[in-house]
Amino acid sequence: MQLMRRKKKVSANQDHHIEAFFKIVGEKEVLFEDVDMLSYNCDGFTIHQHSPKAVVFPKNTREVAALVKYCAQNDLPFLARGAGTGLSGGATPLNNEVIISLVKMKGLLSVDYENRKAVVQPGYVNLHLTNSISSKGYYYAPDPSSQYVCTIGGNVAENAGGAHCLKYGVTTNHILGLEVVMPNGDIISIGEDGVPDSPGYDLLGLLTGSEGTLGVVTEITVRILKNPEMKQTVLAYFDQVEDGSRAVSDIISAGIVPAALEMMDQTAIEGVEEGSFPVGHPRDIAALLLIEVDGIAAGIDEQIEEILAVCRNNHVKEVKVAEDDAERGRWWANRKTGFGAMGAISPDYLVQDGVIPRSRLPEVLEQINEISRKYELRIANIFHAGDGNLHPLILFDSRNPGETQKAVDAGSACLKACSDAGGSITGEHGVGIEKIEEMRFIFSDEEIEAQTRIREVFNPGNLLNQGKLFPMPGRCLEVKKAVQ
Amino acid sequence: MSMAKDYTMEKQPACSTKSLSNYFPEDHPDPAKWDDCVHCGMCLEACPTYLETGQEQHSPRGRVHLIHAVAEGEIKMDQSFSDAVFTCLDCRACVTACPADVEVGGLIEEARGQIRRAEPLTGWKKAFSSTILEKLFPHTNRLNKVGGLLRFYQTSGLQSLTRKSGAMNLMPDHLSGMEAIMPNVGHPVREKYKNMPVIPAKGDEVKGRVAFMTGCIMDVMFSDINDATIDVLTHNGSEVVIPKNQTCCGALHVHAGDRDSGRKLAKQNIEAFSDSDTVVINSAGCGCALQEYPELFKDEPEWKEKAEEFSEKIQDISKYLYDTGYEKPQTEMKTRITYHDACHLAHGQGVREEPRQILRDIPGVEVVDMPNADTCCGSAGVYNLTNPDMANAVLDRKMENIPENLEMISMGNPGCMLQMAMGVQKYGRSERIVHTIQLLDWAYKKQKEEQRQLQTSGKG
Numbered sequence: 034m035q036l037m038r039r040k041k042k043v044s045a046n047q048d049h050h051i052e053a054f055f056k057i058v059g060e061k062e063v064l065f066e067d068v069d070m071l072s073y074n075c076d077g078f079t080i081h082q083h084s085p086k087a088v089v090f091p092k093n094t095r096e097v098a099a100l101v102k103y104c105a106q107n108d109l110p111f112l113a114r115g116a117g118t119g120l121s122g123g124a125t126p127l128n129n130e131v132i133i134s135l136v137k138m139k140g141l142l143s144v145d146y147e148n149r150k151a152v153v154q155p156g157y158v159n160l161h162l163t164n165s166i167s168s169k170g171y172y173y174a175p176d177p178s179s180q181y182v183c184t185i186g187g188n189v190a191e192n193a194g195g196a197h198c199l200k201y202g203v204t205t206n207h208i209l210g211l212e213v214v215m216p217n218g219d220i221i222s223i224g225e226d227g228v229p230d231s232p233g234y235d236l237l238g239l240l241t242g243s244e245g246t247l248g249v250v251t252e253i254t255v256r257i258l259k260n261p262e263m264k265q266t267v268l269a270y271f272d273q274v275e276d277g278s279r280a281v282s283d284i285i286s287a288g289i290v291p292a293a294l295e296m297m298d299q300t301a302i303e304g305v306e307e308g309s310f311p312v313g314h315p316r317d318i319a320a321l322l323l324i325e326v327d328g329i330a331a332g333i334d335e336q337i338e339e340i341l342a343v344c345r346n347n348h349v350k351e352v353k354v355a356e357d358d359a360e361r362g363r364w365w366a367n368r369k370t371g372f373g374a375m376g377a378i379s380p381d382y383l384v385q386d387g388v389i390p391r392s393r394l395p396e397v398l399e400q401i402n403e404i405s406r407k408y409e410l411r412i413a414n415i416f417h418a419g420d421g422n423l424h425p426l427i428l429f430d431s432r433n434p435g436e437t438q439k440a441v442d443a444g445s446a447c448l449k450a451c452s453d454a455g456g457s458i459t460g461e462h463g464v465g466i467e468k469i470e471e472m473r474f475i476f477s478d479e480e481i482e483a484q485t486r487i488r489e490v491f492n493p494g495n496l497l498n499q500g501k502l503f504p505m506p507g508r509c510l511e512v513k514k515a516v517q
Numbered sequence: 518m519s520m521a522k523d524y525t526m527e528k529q530p531a532c533s534t535k536s537l538s539n540y541f542p543e544d545h546p547d548p549a550k551w552d553d554c555v556h557c558g559m560c561l562e563a564c565p566t567y568l569e570t571g572q573e574q575h576s577p578r579g580r581v582h583l584i585h586a587v588a589e590g591e592i593k594m595d596q597s598f599s600d601a602v603f604t605c606l607d608c609r610a611c612v613t614a615c616p617a618d619v620e621v622g623g624l625i626e627e628a629r630g631q632i633r634r635a636e637p638l639t640g641w642k643k644a645f646s647s648t649i650l651e652k653l654f655p656h657t658n659r660l661n662k663v664g665g666l667l668r669f670y671q672t673s674g675l676q677s678l679t680r681k682s683g684a685m686n687l688m689p690d691h692l693s694g695m696e697a698i699m700p701n702v703g704h705p706v707r708e709k710y711k712n713m714p715v716i717p718a719k720g721d722e723v724k725g726r727v728a729f730m731t732g733c734i735m736d737v738m739f740s741d742i743n744d745a746t747i748d749v750l751t752h753n754g755s756e757v758v759i760p761k762n763q764t765c766c767g768a769l770h771v772h773a774g775d776r777d778s779g780r781k782l783a784k785q786n787i788e789a790f791s792d793s794d795t796v797v798i799n800s801a802g803c804g805c806a807l808q809e810y811p812e813l814f815k816d817e818p819e820w821k822e823k824a825e826e827f828s829e830k831i832q833d834i835s836k837y838l839y840d841t842g843y844e845k846p847q848t849e850m851k852t853r854i855t856y857h858d859a860c861h862l863a864h865g866q867g868v869r870e871e872p873r874q875i876l877r878d879i880p881g882v883e884v885v886d887m888p889n890a891d892t893c894c895g896s897a898g899v900y901n902l903t904n905p906d907m908a909n910a911v912l913d914r915k916m917e918n919i920p921e922n923l924e925m926i927s928m929g930n931p932g933c934m935l936q937m938a939m940g941v942q943k944y945g946r947s948e949r950i951v952h953t954i955q956l957l958d959w960a961y962k963k964q965k966e967e968q969r970q971l972q973t974s975g976k977g
Contacts, residue, residue: 079556137571179557371616373617375555
C-alpha cells in the first residue's frame with residue numbers, strides 16, 4: 034500500500050533500471066531510497082552489512098520471472114530474500130544486488146489431507162502452516178527456532194533444521210516439489226506430484242539447501258504430518274556439563290529416538306532467564322537438557338521412565354516432566370527465543386553451527402571453553418544435542434575495536450574443532466558469507482571446484498547470490514594453514 | 518566462470534559521510550535500548566505495519582536498525598527516516614514478542630522527538646498539533662466547551678441535519694467516519710464532582726482512598742465511563758478523590774515527538790497527584806504514558822526520581838479491582854461479548870487477564886475469544902487521523918477477527934472504542950462498543966434495581 038502521499042522520485046542520476054522495475058511490479062512495490070536500502074543491508078547475521086541497489090516485491094511467479102530475466106539480460110546481480118532471519122548472511126547483498134523480496138507471496142495455496150501435502154508460496158511463514166492445519170490434527174514438522182517469523186522459502190534455501198529434526202528430519206525430508214525460476218528467467222517444476230521419489234538425479238535435494246545460488250523458489254509442495262497421539266517433555270538440570278553430555282549419548286544408545294533433545298549451558302541459561310520468556314531455571318547449574326518424546330500413546334510412559342533413569346544414572350541434580358501443555362509451551366518458548374535473548378546479556382552475538390558425532394560432545398564442549406578463554410569472549414551454548422548440532426553463541430561488543438574480528442576468529446576456531454572431531458561446519462544455518470572460508474576445513478580445492486561447476490550449470494553468469502556458499506579458489510591462505 | 522567480487526569487513530556507508538551521531542545531543546535516543554537488539558527478527562510477525570507492507574523499514578527491528586544508523590552517522594534524519602519512524606503505530610506488540618525486551622516504543626518516541634526538533638511541523642499537521650494538542654487537550658475548560666458544543670450538536674438536531682444533508686461527503690473519508698460514531702456526550706465528572714473533595718465509599722466498610730485520573734478525551738466524550746468507574750470504585754468500598762490540578766497525560770504529545778510539552782504536562786500531573794498513594798485510570802493509553810514518565814526525564818535526575826515514584830502509583834482500573842477484590846454481581850446480564858486487548862493495556866502494561874476475569878465474573882456474560890485479540894485496531898492515539906490509510910488497513914485486519922453473533926465488544930481504551938465503533942459501522946455490523954468497567958457498573962445497577970423492586974413488592 035502507498036503509505037505516504039509523497040510521490041516517489043527517481044532522481045536524475047538514478048539509473049533506468051528502477052523505472053524498469055516499476056513497469057514489472059508497479060511503483061509501490063519498489064524500494065530504492067538510501068534509508069530503505071540501509072534497512073536491507075543484512076539479515077540475522079549482522080557482521081557484514083551491504084546495501085542493495087533496490088528491493089522489489091513481486092506478487093506472483095510471472096513477476097519473479099520477469100524480474101529475473103531483466104536482471105540476467107542487464108547483468109544486474111540479484112538475490113531472493115524471505116523474512117531475513119538467516120544466520121549466515123545468505124540474504125545479504127554483497128554486490129549491491131537487486132533484492133527480490135518474496136514476503137508478499139505468502140499464500141497457502143492448497144492442503145491435501147488425504148495425500149498429506151500442502152502447497153505454499155515461498156513467503157508463507159513456517160508456523161502459519163501448522164496453525165492453519167492443526168485443527169484437522171496435522172502439522173508441518175521442521176521447526177527452526179525462528180518459525181514464528183521465518184518463511185518456508187527461506188527454509189528451503191537454507192535446508193533449515195530445528196529442535197524436532199532429530200526424529201523427523203530437516204527441511205529436505207519434507208519437500209515434495211518445487212516451482213523454480215531459473216537464473217535466466219525460465220520457470221521449471223521439479224518433483225513429481227505426491228510421488229516420493231522419481232527417477233533421475235535428485236534435483237529436489239540439490240535445490241534444497243542451495244542457499245539461493247541455483248534458482249528462486251516460487252512455489253513449494255511440502256509434506257504434512259499427523260499430530261503425534263501423545264507428547265511428554267522432560268527437563269533435567271546437571272551440575273556438570275559432562276554428566277549432561279553422557280546422558281545424551283546414553284539416551285540414544287538406549288534405543289530411544291526423542292523428538293527433540295536440546296541442551297543449554299550456564300551462560301545460555303543466564304541469557305534466556307534475563308530475556309522475555311524466563312521459566313525460572315536455576316542459575317547455578319552447569320547444563321540443562323530438554324527432552325521430548327512423542328508418538329502413539331502406548332510406550333511413551335516407558336520411554337519417559339527410561340529417560341529419567343538415564344538422567345539419574347548421570348548424577349542429575351533435578352529432573353521433572355512437564356505437567357501440561359502450558360508448561361511444555363513455556364519451556365519451548367524459553368528455548369526457541371534463546372538466540373534473541375542473548376541481546377539481554379550482550380550487545381552482539383555470532384552464532385556458530387558446527388556438527389559433531391554425539392560421542393565427542395564432552396571433549397568438543399571443553400575445546401569451545403578453551404576457545405572462549407583464549408579469545409577472552411564469553412560463549413553460550415544452546416544446541417540440538419541429540420543430533421550433535423552445536424550452536425556456540427559468541428558474545429561480543431562490536432563497539433570495542435577489534436572485537437568483531439576476534440569473535441569471527443573464535444567462531445572459526447569452534448568450527449575447526451568440530452571438523453577436527455570428524456564433524457562439519459554447518460548443521461542447519463547454511464554457509465552463506467559467514468562460513469565460506471571454513472568450507473576448506475571439510476572440502477579440498479578439487480571438491481569445491483566440482484561443486485562450483487554444478488552452480489555454473491544452473492547459474493552460469495553467477496549473477497544470483499554471488500559470493501555465497503563456496504570460497505573462491507586460492508583465497509585465504511591462513512585458513513589453509515589452519516587446515517594443515 | 519565469473520568470480521564473486523571481493524568484499525570487506527567494514528560496514529559500507531549508505532549515503533552520508535561517516536561522522537558522529539546525526540542526532541541532537543539533548544534527549545538523545547538511548548544506545549542501551551538498541552544494544553539489546555540482535556536483529557533476530559522475532560518481532561516481524563507481531564508488527565501490524567510490517568504485516569501490511571512486508572517492508573523492513575516498517576518493521577520493529579528495521580526501525581531500531583535505522584535509529585541506530587542515525588546515531589552512527591550512517592544516515593541523516595531525512596524524510597524516509599521520518600516515514601519509517603512515524604509509520605509505527607506505537608502499539609508495542611514487538612515488545613511482547615521480543616526475546617530480549619528491547620524497548621522499541623521508547624526508542625521510537627525518542628527518535629520522534631529528534632525528528633520534530635530537526636524539522637518542525639508545517640501545514641495541516643502543524644495546525645492540528647497546535648490547535649488540538651497544545652491549545653485544547655491541556656485545558657479542561659476549553660475541552661468542556663468543546664464537549665458542550667458536541668452536546669449541542671448532537672441534541673439540537675444539527676447532527677441529524679448534517680448527516681442527512683450529505684455535508685459529511687465533503688469531509689475526508691476518515692473524518693466523516695469519525696463523525697458518524699461520535700458517542701453521545703454527557704457531563705464530565707470533573708464538573709459534576711467539583712464541589713466534592715472526597716466522593717465517599719458506599720456501604721460501611723471503607724477499603725481505602727484512590728485518586729482518579731479522569732483523562733481528557735475520556736471525561737469529555739466518554740463521561741459515562743468515568744461515571745461508571747467512580748460508581749464501581751465506591752461500590753467496592755473505595756473513596757475517590759479527583760485532584761483538581763491534573764491535566765492531560767501528554768501521551769499524544771510524546772507520540773507526536775513533542776517531548777517538551779510532554780514533560781510540562783508530566784510535571785503538572787506528578788505534582789497534582791503528589792498526595793495520592795494510588796492513582797486509578799480507565800484509559801489504557803494514558804495509563805501507559807503515566808507509567809512511562811521516567812523516560813522523559815533522563816536529563817533531569819530530580820524529576821526522574823519523582824516520575825519513578827509517580828509511575829509506581831498508576832493502576833489501570835481493571836488491575837486495581839482485580840488486585841484489591843470486587844463484588845461479583847448477583848444478577849444475570851445475558852449477553853455475548855468479546856474482549857479486545859488495547860495495545861497499551863496488554864503490551865504496554867501487561868494487563869490481559871484482569872479485564873477478562875471481570876467480564877467472566879458477571880453472571881450471564883458469555884465471553885467469546887477473539888483471535889489475535891491483542892493486535893492493534895489502528896487507533897493508536899491520533900494515528901488514525903495522521904495515517905488514515907494504514908490505520909484503515911490495520912482496522913480491516915482487526916475486523917476480520919471479530920467473532921460473529923455478538924452483542925458487544927469490550928475494551929479498556931477510548932481511542933480503541935472510537936476506532937472499533939468506526940469498524941463496526943464500516944462493516945455494517947451491530948455490536949455495541951463498551952468499556953469493560955461499564956458492563957460491571959450496569960450489572961451492579963441492575964442488581965440494585967432488582968433489590969429495590971423486591972423490597973417495594975415486599976412492602977406492598
